[in-house]
Each structure stands twice: as C-alpha cells, then as structure tokens.
Amino acid sequence: MSEPLRPADPSRIAGFRLLRRLGAGGMGVVYLGRADDGTLAAVKVIRGESAGDAAFRARFAREAELARRVTNRWVVPVLGADAEAAEPWLATAFVPGPSLVEAVAEHGPLPSATARSLGRLLAEALAELHAAGLVHRDVKPGNVLLALDGPRLIDFGVARAEGDTALTATGMVVGSPGFLSPEQARGEPATAASDVFSLGGVLAYALTGRPPFGSGAPEALLYRTVHDEPELDGIEEDSRALVARCLSKDPADRPTAEDLRHLPAGDDPDGTAELPDAVARMIAARSAEGLALPEIEPTAVDGSAAPTANGGEPQDAADRRPSRRRLLLAGGALLLAAGGAGAAVLATRDDDNKPGPDRTVYVLGVHASTSAPLFSRAGERAARLAVAQHNATAGRAYDLEVRVLKDEGSAPSAQDVAGRFTADRDVIAVLGPVTELPMRTAAKVYGQAGLTHVSSTTGQQDYFLTSPKASFQTGMAHIALGGWIAMHALLTDQLGRLGVVLDRSGGTTVQDQAGLLVKQWRDSLGAQVVPRVVAEESGDGPDAVRALLAEGVTAFAYLGPLNATVAAANQLAAAGFDGPRWMQHLLYGTDFPRRAGAAGEGWYVVNATADPAALTGKAAREFTAAWRARYGQAPEPYAAEAYDSVRMMLGEFARTVPSRRGARPARAALGERMAAATYQGIDRMYLFGDYHHFDVEGEDWMNSTYAHEVRDGRFRQLGSLADLQGTGTAQG
Structure with a gap:
C-alpha cells in the first residue's frame, strides 16, 4: 500500500506530519500524513512543471473549492489545501481501503x-x-x-x-x-x-x-x-x-x-x-x-514547528x-x-500464506491481467496449488506466499505491476505476464531488476532482446500453430479447398498464423487455399465469408477475435456448410461453445494446451485429483502449463537458497539455473532454447500439441497430434 519516506521528502506539510508515501506520478507525490489531533490524511503535493504553471494552479484551486462544496458521506472530505504554496498541496481524509x-x-x-x-x-x-x-x-x-x-x-x-x-x-x-x-x-x-x-x-x-x-x-x-x-x-x-x-x-x-x-x-x-x-x-x-x-523523525529541517508561549524554543515534538x-x-x-x-x-489468513514459526517466507508473484481473465484465473489457481503443496512438505526450510497483481492489458499498467514486484525484495520469481503487450513492456523491467519470470501463455519470442537473462516462456510459439492446423487436417484426412479469413482485429498473433497456414497448406501439402483479409475494425468479416463460400471452399479457417469467429460460425451454419472448420488457438477455453450454440458444434482448435483430465498418465491423474480436491472441479484450460511453470521455477529456486540462515538468495542465480534446466511436466519435458523459449527436439512437439473439438457445448480434447498420427483415423 505504501513505502517509506525518502531522504529528500519533507517531514511536514502545513499541519500534517508526513509518515509514508502512498504513491507518485508525473505531477507529484501523495503522502500519508497525520494531523496533530491524530487524523490521518492523504496529502497530494504537486511538483515539477505543474507547480510553475499558473493555469494548473487555477485548476488545482478549483479542485479544492469544488470538493469542499460536496459534503456527502460517500465523498472523501477535504481537510485542507493551499494552491499558492511553493508546492501546491491538497489533503483529504485518508481511507485505508x-x-x-x-x-x-x-x-x-x-x-x-x-x-x-x-x-x-x-x-x-x-x-x-x-x-x-x-x-x-x-x-x-x-x-x-x-x-x-x-x-x-x-x-x-x-x-x-x-x-x-x-x-x-x-x-x-x-x-x-x-x-x-x-x-x-x-x-x-x-x-x-x-x-x-x-x-x-x-x-x-x-x-x-x-x-x-x-x-x-x-x-x-x-x-x-x-x-x-x-x-x-x-x-x-x-x-x-x-x-x-x-x-x-x-x-x-x-x-x-x-x-x-x-x-x-x-x-x-x-x-x-x-x-x-x-x-x-x-x-x-x-x-x-x-x-x-x-x-x-524529520527527514529535513522543519521550519514549521510551533513556538512556545514565551517565544522560546519550539516545544518538544x-x-x-x-x-x-x-x-x-x-x-x-x-x-x-x-x-x-x-x-x-x-x-x-489463507493456509497457503501461513508461515512457520522459525522459517523465512518468500513470495511468488503472479502477474495476471484484467484483460485476460481466463489465463489469469488459471495461473493464479495453479500458483496457489503449487505453493500449498510446498508449504505442506514436512521439514521444509522456508515457506512461500502467493501475491497477485493484475495489469489492465496496457503497457503502462504492465510496467507498473512489474515495478511493484521488482521493488519488493521478498518476491523471488513471477509467473506471467499472460498476454503479449504486457509481456513486451514488463520483460524489460524484470530484466533490469534480474527478477526471473515465466509466461506460459505468450508466444511471441523476441523478449530475449530486452531481457536476455530473466524472461522465459513455456508456451509454444504462436506462429507455429498455424502450421499445426494443416498437420491436423492431414492426419485426419480433412484436406480440401481451404478458405482462410485473416481478420486483422485478432492482432499480430493471427496475422503470423494465417501466413504460415496458407504456405503449409499450399506449398507443403499441395492442397488448394483461398485467403481473404479483413481490415481491422472494418466489420467486413461477413463479406469475406460470403466470398469464400462463393469460391466453393470445402474447409474453413477463421483466424480472428471471438466475436467475429462466433459470427462466422453462425453464417456458415446458416449457409449449410458442413466441412471442417478451425478457429485460432487463443479461443480455446473461451465461451465460444455457448455463444455459438449449435453453429459452433464441430469447430476445431489446435494448440499446445492440454486438458489434464483427459490424459491417462500418472502425473496428469495426480494433478487433476489435487485440483479437484482444492477447487471442486476439473482443471481449467491453461492450468497444467501454468502449474508446470511454477513447479519448475520453485524447484530451481530451491537450489539457490543459501544454507546460512538470514542470507538472501541472489535474484540472478535463478535465471542462470532456469536457462540450463530441464523439467518433466505433466505431459511434456520443458527445456529452453537460446532465446529462453520453450524448446522441442525431434517430434516431441507432436506429443504436446492437441486437437480439441467443440462437441455437446464444450471443448473436448481429441488427442495429441502424435495420437492422431498413431491411429491414422479421423476424430470427428
């Protein structure tokens, strides 16, 4: 919530002794202050260019005057203000919530x-x-x-x-x-x-x-x-x-x-x-x-101390x-x-966060996002499960806590979250961010601080350029997934004249995928393909679908955002199209099945996200049972990969903790270990390539790439591409 005062901060503003910093921005600082009668206040102090701007001072004076005119219980009251001070300030009642x-x-x-x-x-x-x-x-x-x-x-x-x-x-x-x-x-x-x-x-x-x-x-x-x-x-x-x-x-x-x-x-x-x-x-x-x-104690000479009644030295503070x-x-x-x-x-307090009487407590951060609730929920739950399992281990040398902060899907908010995590020396690693734009911004912040973070849901692979030692990705590259649609069609004998809609509203992810899909379908598999491009925010998706139907396509891929894909499903259903249909991989786990209804039945999505409840291996069964015991339901999409990422980080972190009590592990040590680590996860072996991206060897990628089909109103896992190759039969 707050941080200590800095040496250059004043100790007092008018009648308020300053206690802590509540926040800072481009125009100034907000302090937690205390009046002489014990009242706590949020004191906003304007600094920099704004303090010298006459127009700004006029607006600032208006803010105080207008706020004073409202006395409703649900409006924070003004306790004092001075727009003419060398550094204008405004104090309102402090609300600790x-x-x-x-x-x-x-x-x-x-x-x-x-x-x-x-x-x-x-x-x-x-x-x-x-x-x-x-x-x-x-x-x-x-x-x-x-x-x-x-x-x-x-x-x-x-x-x-x-x-x-x-x-x-x-x-x-x-x-x-x-x-x-x-x-x-x-x-x-x-x-x-x-x-x-x-x-x-x-x-x-x-x-x-x-x-x-x-x-x-x-x-x-x-x-x-x-x-x-x-x-x-x-x-x-x-x-x-x-x-x-x-x-x-x-x-x-x-x-x-x-x-x-x-x-x-x-x-x-x-x-x-x-x-x-x-x-x-x-x-x-x-x-x-x-x-x-x-x-x-004052951090600067305080010239506002009250004199004694006889004009002598100020009375003792x-x-x-x-x-x-x-x-x-x-x-x-x-x-x-x-x-x-x-x-x-x-x-x-939560059992996950209950420290032992004599153990150090370290913090695992979860960098989530309000713009991606599906990814964020899975990541947070996976982290809490992994930490709970650690804290239940007898004889452990330290305890762990989970702390969740969410960006708003924007670069500034992601930078703010990363800054808050890196500033907290108790945070030893971070799961996330979960989407591309926050990852691009936050990676640099984490890299500069040497704080290791792993994203299990991002798939652009150039973050190494700004964060060569701290940023890791356990998710597959987005661009590769377009080619995997073609592989799924080949393995299930569903090649045909493919119509591809590249809806640019879906962002750079689908733009990369569409190009590779067209190339693989046409050049590698020798099948016919008819592409159409929809400009961002143009609303021309229905026209593109209509044009492809007129071209006589027998298979269809709509690579775009959720709303547009649902609209395409309804349009194809209304036209009686019954050929194979694919959506872009990030729509797996969304409410596409519900929103598309009957028109969504039979649509495929191919990605590197496993449904552990559909797997038969021991690790998957144990993970699914633990998830059900904790959350009362089967693991949601993206949970297994997030859990693997956390377990891998925590396993390597354990090897960096000094044996000497009270010594703090070096942040950089975890990144060094992660770069060379291998980890057997629920359904795949994790190791990192030269750019700290998820690496595969030989045909291992087929074992951890899955085809899912919308069936009976939900996504159902058909099997990995390796499974489909082994059966040699269509799964429809």
Missing part, C-alpha cells in the same frame, strides 16, 4: 448484491454533486475507494460546474477512456448524464472484472465507446438491465443519479451489502498498517504528537464498528 481496481484485480468481481449497493451509494454521492451544479467527469474504478461501511468517491481534479468550459479547450477529451461517456469521447461538454454513464462502466467492471469496452490504446477505447455496444456477458439479468440503461449512448435514455440512489436496498437493513471476506481482509490489513506506523494509546483505541473502535468480520479478518 483499496480502490475498486485493486480489490477486483486481486480477488475478482464483486457479488451482484454488493455491486448494486456500491452503485446505489455512489449514485447518492453523484446526486448531491449534481444538485450542487457540479459534474465529476472522471468516475472510474480507480477513483472509488472501498471501506467497511461503504465506498468513497475521490479525485475532483477534472470536476467542474456544469456549463463551465473556461478551463477546458474545445474538443478536448477529459476523463479516462473506457469509462467516460460517448459525448465526452467526442470532445463534447460533460453533463450529469455523463457521470451516470461512467457509473454504469464502474458497475460493469465491479460485476465482471473487466471494462465494458475492453482495453487497449485510448483511441480504440474512445472509438468503441462511441460506436460499439458494451460487453456485459456474465452479469445477472436484473443487474445487466440496470447497467445497460446507464450505458445508453443517448444521455436522455439514462437514469439520473437521483433515480439510482433510490434503488431497493435488498435485505440489508442499513442499505449496504457485505463485502467479500477477501476484500474485507484487505481493508482490515491496511487499517492495521495505519495503526502500526512508527513515529517518524513528542509533546505535540497524539499518544500511541489514543491512536490504537481509535483504530480499535473503527474495526469493532465493522462487526465480527473485522476481528475474523485479523485472526485468520
């Missing part, structure tokens, strides 16, 4: 009742804001803090009086892409209805764990916000209708904040729904951290500080007010 982003990223979506309660209370705050003639303009998950008694809305840095455009340039987009309204995305003035749209995005995020318009470049998010419908799959019907109304493109079709604040409170007498236990634990832990802060007992009593009352949950939170 996590932001909604942190809570959802670490523990998943909120229950429906909790999310609806969250929305109702935030609507109450917005209703009062709007009644005062103000618009927040940046309602997003990162600006919602969670406390045991309800949420708090923060950050009025871009708020304004409705109709006030004096400090906003014409056509300027203000707010956070992905959550701002269509009218804001077009550069039009924001209104109270714009805040309601953003609130709908916050609710969608709370209920699904993902932004309603996806992630990616700001330009793409703005385009989707204006032109596309939000992705609301996974939200229960009653909540979905409410969220959809808030996210209406037309501001006139949205409910008002006043409407939303009067939503039924449900069965909760105080109108608030209980937070999940894991989130309550986060809040309690941060509250406890606030109470356990040591007294801080200890005399002016609130007593430890007073702070502890105040904090105890806060926790007790939360009921039994708070006490239970402090008294219990």
Whole structure:
C-alpha cells in the first residue's frame, strides 16, 4: 500500500506530519500524513512543471473549492489545501481501503448484491454533486475507494460546474477512456448524464472484472465507446438491465443519479451489502498498517514547528504528537464498528500464506491481467496449488506466499505491476505476464531488476532482446500453430479447398498464423487455399465469408477475435456448410461453445494446451485429483502449463537458497539455473532454447500439441497430434 519516506521528502506539510508515501506520478507525490489531533490524511503535493504553471494552479484551486462544496458521506472530505504554496498541496481524509481496481484485480468481481449497493451509494454521492451544479467527469474504478461501511468517491481534479468550459479547450477529451461517456469521447461538454454513464462502466467492471469496452490504446477505447455496444456477458439479468440503461449512448435514455440512489436496498437493513471476506481482509490489513506506523523523525529541517508561549524554543515534538494509546483505541473502535468480520479478518489468513514459526517466507508473484481473465484465473489457481503443496512438505526450510497483481492489458499498467514486484525484495520469481503487450513492456523491467519470470501463455519470442537473462516462456510459439492446423487436417484426412479469413482485429498473433497456414497448406501439402483479409475494425468479416463460400471452399479457417469467429460460425451454419472448420488457438477455453450454440458444434482448435483430465498418465491423474480436491472441479484450460511453470521455477529456486540462515538468495542465480534446466511436466519435458523459449527436439512437439473439438457445448480434447498420427483415423 505504501513505502517509506525518502531522504529528500519533507517531514511536514502545513499541519500534517508526513509518515509514508502512498504513491507518485508525473505531477507529484501523495503522502500519508497525520494531523496533530491524530487524523490521518492523504496529502497530494504537486511538483515539477505543474507547480510553475499558473493555469494548473487555477485548476488545482478549483479542485479544492469544488470538493469542499460536496459534503456527502460517500465523498472523501477535504481537510485542507493551499494552491499558492511553493508546492501546491491538497489533503483529504485518508481511507485505508483499496480502490475498486485493486480489490477486483486481486480477488475478482464483486457479488451482484454488493455491486448494486456500491452503485446505489455512489449514485447518492453523484446526486448531491449534481444538485450542487457540479459534474465529476472522471468516475472510474480507480477513483472509488472501498471501506467497511461503504465506498468513497475521490479525485475532483477534472470536476467542474456544469456549463463551465473556461478551463477546458474545445474538443478536448477529459476523463479516462473506457469509462467516460460517448459525448465526452467526442470532445463534447460533460453533463450529469455523463457521470451516470461512467457509473454504469464502474458497475460493469465491479460485476465482471473487466471494462465494458475492453482495453487497449485510448483511441480504440474512445472509438468503441462511441460506436460499439458494451460487453456485459456474465452479469445477472436484473443487474445487466440496470447497467445497460446507464450505458445508453443517448444521455436522455439514462437514469439520473437521483433515480439510482433510490434503488431497493435488498435485505440489508442499513442499505449496504457485505463485502467479500477477501476484500474485507484487505481493508482490515491496511487499517492495521495505519495503526502500526512508527513515529517518524524529520527527514529535513522543519521550519514549521510551533513556538512556545514565551517565544522560546519550539516545544518538544513528542509533546505535540497524539499518544500511541489514543491512536490504537481509535483504530480499535473503527474495526469493532465493522462487526465480527473485522476481528475474523485479523485472526485468520489463507493456509497457503501461513508461515512457520522459525522459517523465512518468500513470495511468488503472479502477474495476471484484467484483460485476460481466463489465463489469469488459471495461473493464479495453479500458483496457489503449487505453493500449498510446498508449504505442506514436512521439514521444509522456508515457506512461500502467493501475491497477485493484475495489469489492465496496457503497457503502462504492465510496467507498473512489474515495478511493484521488482521493488519488493521478498518476491523471488513471477509467473506471467499472460498476454503479449504486457509481456513486451514488463520483460524489460524484470530484466533490469534480474527478477526471473515465466509466461506460459505468450508466444511471441523476441523478449530475449530486452531481457536476455530473466524472461522465459513455456508456451509454444504462436506462429507455429498455424502450421499445426494443416498437420491436423492431414492426419485426419480433412484436406480440401481451404478458405482462410485473416481478420486483422485478432492482432499480430493471427496475422503470423494465417501466413504460415496458407504456405503449409499450399506449398507443403499441395492442397488448394483461398485467403481473404479483413481490415481491422472494418466489420467486413461477413463479406469475406460470403466470398469464400462463393469460391466453393470445402474447409474453413477463421483466424480472428471471438466475436467475429462466433459470427462466422453462425453464417456458415446458416449457409449449410458442413466441412471442417478451425478457429485460432487463443479461443480455446473461451465461451465460444455457448455463444455459438449449435453453429459452433464441430469447430476445431489446435494448440499446445492440454486438458489434464483427459490424459491417462500418472502425473496428469495426480494433478487433476489435487485440483479437484482444492477447487471442486476439473482443471481449467491453461492450468497444467501454468502449474508446470511454477513447479519448475520453485524447484530451481530451491537450489539457490543459501544454507546460512538470514542470507538472501541472489535474484540472478535463478535465471542462470532456469536457462540450463530441464523439467518433466505433466505431459511434456520443458527445456529452453537460446532465446529462453520453450524448446522441442525431434517430434516431441507432436506429443504436446492437441486437437480439441467443440462437441455437446464444450471443448473436448481429441488427442495429441502424435495420437492422431498413431491411429491414422479421423476424430470427428
């Protein structure tokens, strides 16, 4: 949550003694401060060029003035501000809870009742804001803090009086892409209805764990916000209708904040729904951290000390500080007010994270992503299982904990996650990132810090250039998988006149695959192939499918994103096409079978991801049994490869731990061992090539490459390519 003060940090800002750093950015630093009466505050201090910008100071003064005008319980109150100081500052009451982003990223979506309660209370705050003639303009998950008694809305840095455009340039987009309204995305003035749209995005995020318009470049998010419908799959019907109304493109079709604040409170007498236990634990832990802060000695000469009554030397600082007992009593009352949950939170912790009395505890990081929940869930669960097994080993020399941080699918967020892991010296290795863009950005950060990380789901293989010693991949190369479609067709006697759609909306992964598939099908197998390319975001997929059907193709491969592939399945089914059909490998494990319905039956996906429950080997049976015992279900897609990756890292890490008690293992040692290691996993032998990518020898790749078919509404593993080669029969 925080880090110690640095030598150059001040010890005091006006009436607040600074205790810790809460965060830093391009404009300045946010500190945890304490007033003389013991009140904790978040003190935002502006530095750098912004402090010398008169226009910025005017906006900063407005932020403080506007925030003071809102006194709603669910808005964090302003405790003080000075826009004229050498370094402008603003202090608000400190809320020890996590932001909604942190809570959802670490523990998943909120229950429906909790999310609806969250929305109702935030609507109450917005209703009062709007009644005062103000618009927040940046309602997003990162600006919602969670406390045991309800949420708090923060950050009025871009708020304004409705109709006030004096400090906003014409056509300027203000707010956070992905959550701002269509009218804001077009550069039009924001209104109270714009805040309601953003609130709908916050609710969608709370209920699904993902932004309603996806992630990616700001330009793409703005385009989707204006032109596309939000992705609301996974939200229960009653909540979905409410969220959809808030996210209406037309501001006139949205409910008002006043409407939303009067939503039924449900069965909760105080109108608030209980937070999940894991989130309550986060809040309690941060509250406890606030109470356990040591007294801080000044880190710089403090010229603001109060003089004595007779004009002599300042009174002793200890005399002016609130007593430890007073702070502890105040904090105890806060926790007790939360009921039994708070006490239970402090008294219990996950079995995986329970350290031994005399053992060192090391941390395994999991770098997941809100943009890839399937990969992230499998990786987190695999890591927790592997760590639990380690911690159950008698006579072990140390314990392990799992810490999960999630990026948003973007380069900056991935860099932030990698920076947080590398800054923590207790973190000894990281599983992830799980997707290509975060991997590209984070690999450099991990490499510079010498922190070994392994991705089991990325397949572009040029990360070695920026991280030659710390980055490893246990997933197969994406580009190879296009050729494996051709191999599957050959082994199952399904070669024919192939129509291939390269839908560029699927990104560079499918672009690489399509080229190799066409080459292999035509040049290596001597069969006919008719390719079609669909420009990104053009919506021309149906035209491409129609053109290929007119060409008389007898086999079909649609390499593109999920939505477009589902549409192609329906189009082919409507046309009566019954030839073999393949999708790109990253759609394995998605809800394609459900969304495509009967039209999806018979579609193939070929990848290097095993369904361990369908394997007969001893290792697969033991892994499946352990997974079922822990999670109550069969292992999900991508779980086995993530588990193997973690076990391989932990096995090599054990060989780097010094025998001398208290000595810290050198981070670089793990990377050196991994580069030369071999590991027998659940279904394959892992070893790394010259570029730290998963390497295969001879025909071993066929043993760990699987064909899956959509059958009876789910993906079913048909066998490895080696299995199909051995039988020599079609599996359809």
